[in-house]
Amino acid sequence: MTALSIQKGSLSRTVLGADPVRRALYITGMMPAALYFYWGVTDQLGADPQNILERALGLWALRFLIASLAITPLRQLGGPNLIRYRRALGLLAFYYASLHLTTYMLIDKGLDLNAIIADIIKRPYITVGMLAFTVLVPLAITSNGPMIRRLGANWRKLHRLVYLAAAAAALHFIMLVKVWPLEPLIYAALVAALLLFRVAWSLRPRPQRRTATN
Amino acid sequence: MLIRKSTDIRPSEITDQSAYMRRREFMYGAAALGMAAALPASAFAMPLSAIKSPLSTDETLTPLKDVTTYNNFYEFGTDKDDPSKNAHTLTTKPWKVKVDGLVNKPADYDLDDLIKSIALEERIYRMRCVEGWSMVIPWIGVPLASVLARIEPQGSAKYVAFETLVRPAEMPAQKGFFQPLPWPYVEGLRLDEAMHPLTILAVGLYGETLPKQNGAPIRLVVPWKYGFKSIKSVVRISLTEKEPKTSWSLQNPREYGFYSNVNPAVDHPRWSQATERRIGASGGGLGGLFAKRHPTLPFNGYGDQVASLYTGMDLKKYY
Numbered sequence: 001m002t003a004l005s006i007q008k009g010s011l012s013r014t015v016l017g018a019d020p021v022r023r024a025l026y027i028t029g030m031m032p033a034a035l036y037f038y039w040g041v042t043d044q045l046g047a048d049p050q051n052i053l054e055r056a057l058g059l060w061a062l063r064f065l066i067a068s069l070a071i072t073p074l075r076q077l078g079g080p081n082l083i084r085y086r087r088a089l090g091l092l093a094f095y096y097a098s099l100h101l102t103t104y105m106l107i108d109k110g111l112d113l114n115a116i117i118a119d120i121i122k123r124p125y126i127t128v129g130m131l132a133f134t135v136l137v138p139l140a141i142t143s144n145g146p147m148i149r150r151l152g153a154n155w156r157k158l159h160r161l162v163y164l165a166a167a168a169a170a171l172h173f174i175m176l177v178k179v180w181p182l183e184p185l186i187y188a189a190l191v192a193a194l195l196l197f198r199v200a201w202s203l204r205p206r207p208q209r210r211t212a213t214n
Numbered sequence: 215m216l217i218r219k220s221t222d223i224r225p226s227e228i229t230d231q232s233a234y235m236r237r238r239e240f241m242y243g244a245a246a247l248g249m250a251a252a253l254p255a256s257a258f259a260m261p262l263s264a265i266k267s268p269l270s271t272d273e274t275l276t277p278l279k280d281v282t283t284y285n286n287f288y289e290f291g292t293d294k295d296d297p298s299k300n301a302h303t304l305t306t307k308p309w310k311v312k313v314d315g316l317v318n319k320p321a322d323y324d325l326d327d328l329i330k331s332i333a334l335e336e337r338i339y340r341m342r343c344v345e346g347w348s349m350v351i352p353w354i355g356v357p358l359a360s361v362l363a364r365i366e367p368q369g370s371a372k373y374v375a376f377e378t379l380v381r382p383a384e385m386p387a388q389k390g391f392f393q394p395l396p397w398p399y400v401e402g403l404r405l406d407e408a409m410h411p412l413t414i415l416a417v418g419l420y421g422e423t424l425p426k427q428n429g430a431p432i433r434l435v436v437p438w439k440y441g442f443k444s445i446k447s448v449v450r451i452s453l454t455e456k457e458p459k460t461s462w463s464l465q466n467p468r469e470y471g472f473y474s475n476v477n478p479a480v481d482h483p484r485w486s487q488a489t490e491r492r493i494g495a496s497g498g499g500l501g502g503l504f505a506k507r508h509p510t511l512p513f514n515g516y517g518d519q520v521a522s523l524y525t526g527m528d529l530k531k532y533y
Contacts, residue, residue: 040503046295047284047493048347049502108491110506115486122481176484178345179394179465181292 022088029092032060033099054103058129061096062169062187064089069166069194076201087143090162094140097133097169125175132168135161163198166191259422262334264354269412270338271515276349278420280494285427286343287446288394289378289385296387297427303384304447306431315375315452318366325431328364329417332356337414339437341444342476342514346485346507349493353435354418359409367405367453374408375458376401376434377450395461401445402458402472403436406523412437412516415448438516440474471533475524476514480533 036056039045045052068089075081109116119126139159141147148155170188177184287297309325334354342348362374378399382389388397407413416435417424424430429446436443442462452458462470469483478488489507496505513520524532 043502045503047280048294048491050491050505051347053503107504108507112507115488119486123483123486125484177292178484179288179292180392181394182392 019084022085025085025088026092029064029088030095033057033096050103050107054100054108057096057100057103058173061093061100062166062173064093064096065162065166065169066187066190066194068093069162069191073194073197073201091140091143094136094143097136101130101133125172128168128175129172132165132172135165135168139165163195167195259425261422262354262418264334264336264418264421267335267337269519270336270352271340271350272338273340273350274495275338275352276492276494281349281351281419282425282427284349284493286345286441287427287429289387289397289399289447290427291387292394298425300386301426301430303386304379304381304426304430305384306426306447309431309449311432311448312450313365313452314450315454316368316371317453318368319364325417328361329356329415329432332360332364334417335414337412337416337435337437339412339435340514341435341437341441342490342510344440344442344470344474344482344485344487346487346490347493348490348510348514352420353414353416354421355414355416355435357411358413358415358434359411361415361451362408365451365453370455371453372405373454373456373458374403374405375450375452375454376403376445376448377452378445379447379449395465398449399445399461400458400464401434401443401460402454403434403443404457404523405453407436407520410520410523412519438475438513438520440476442470443474473524473529473532475512475520475529475533476510477512477529477533478510479512480530 036045036053040049040053043049068086071082071086071089075083105111105116109119120130121127139162142151142155142158151158170184170191173184174188283298284294285297286294287301290297290300310322311325311328312322313328314320334356336352336354338350338352340348341351358374367374378397379385380388380398387394403413414435416429416433417431419425419428424433429444429448432448433446434444434448443460457472460470460472460474462474463472476487481487487510490510491505491507494502496502511517
């Protein structure tokens with residue numbers, strides 16, 4: 001209960017207060033996107049700029065998603081409590097996922113809706129990627145004070161979907177590559193570790209209970 | 215109509231071609247002065263002279279910079295820029311090609327002997343990668359058929375198998391824990407595909423010897439098949455009776471077949487093959503970022519010449 005109320009308190013401060021650190025986080029968080037777009041329009045992305053841009057945006061979405069998932073384990077393992085930055089990280093992940101999807105639809109596919117629908121149906125890595133994005137949408141919509149208050153306890157249940165989104169995003173990256181290069185495997189391992197930690201944490205023996213049975 | 219005309223003759227097209235021609239003239243001039251090595255294009259490149267071929271396309275060439283920095287050559291790493299960063303370590307002289315199997319003249323041929331006195335031709339071909347991108351590359355090489363005539367396949371030979379060099383000391387992705395493919399990289403063609411006039415062994419591009427990242431010193435080029443069929447840095451050519459194993463179909467038989475003809479009608483589970491992105495076609499910048507995909511043609515547009523090789527075959531089954 002105390003954990004929940006602390007979390008609620010800090011989350012409502014997110015809406016009301018103007019935390020300069022959080023503001024800085026949003027601004028620096030959007031820097032990679034700004035840089036890649038700048039490199040793109042100034043011809044600094046090499047031979048296949050569309051592909052480089054698309055991949056970079058997707059990769060940053062995954063990175064922010066992983067960062068947002070790392071906040072709670074970090075605290076539970078005795079690290080600093082960064083919970084007030086979790087929403088910013090989650091929203092940055094959503095912004096990058098949106099840019100990634102937009103780049104794919106607009107730049108890569110030239111808004112050819114038939115080709116996009118065929119991709120989603122026929123190509124498993126795109127199906128999985130779309131799943132990850134779709135799952136992030138309700139999470140982003142409910143990442144604000146009024147929605148948190150409105151949903152009450154259901155908010156936490158709903159936001160457990162982030163695990164599904166992270167797993168799908170990591171899988172999307174692995175399925176995209178032709179062989180087994182290290183990079184997508186590292187990201188998948190990070191996501192797996194963060195999810196397994198949650199399982200392990202929920203199953204951990206609780207000292208109070210043990211003394212009670214003794 | 216006006217719009218159409220302007221796309222037919224783009225200024226970039228004219229500039230590219232003429233700049234390229236002038237570059238070659240300059241190269242020859244420089245070579246005559248004995249200062250070829252001082253030119254920056256690539257330290258080891260030597261100028262090659264070649265006769266033009268009616269089999270060349272007149273489409274806009276992909277810039278040399280893109281042809282030499284955007285490569286799939288997994289022996290040097292899986293990123294597109296890995297080969298251009300890592301391939302400089304490759305020793306390409308001396309270079310032996312082992313010729314064996316069902317041939318009358320098996321031997322370890324020195325590269326020069328293998329292609330000696332066969333006229334070098336310039337072949338400007340479209341190159342379509344299975345990943346959905348394409349280039350137009352001015353290769354220099356010899357018809358594979360001429361080399362096969364030299365080594366004399368026996369009557370029972372039905373296929374040609376190829377192997378890439380294995381040399382972990384010079385090919386970084388051939389050592390260590392994470393190796394993307396089993397080595398050697400192997401490829402193969404049916405004998406009639408290998409004998410087809412479009413099929414060449416390339417030893418150069420853009421008027422010079424092959425850059426190492428492009429498969430120096432000798433590689434296969436089969437323009438109507440996906441790029442991975444065009445095996446690089448070849449050290450072995452074997453004539454066989456059985457269909458040879460090929461690296462990508464060994465790695466993932468559901469996705470890659472032996473034939474791997476460019477075919478927009480055969481869908482790939484990873485990439486739509488209906489369209490392609492022409493690398494470097496719109497001059498970079500915003501143009502490159504917003505370049506439109508264009509339709510992929512059956513047999514990469516070489517259907518008139520090669521479709522008859524596959525008469526009666528179900529190309530959806532033999533993909």
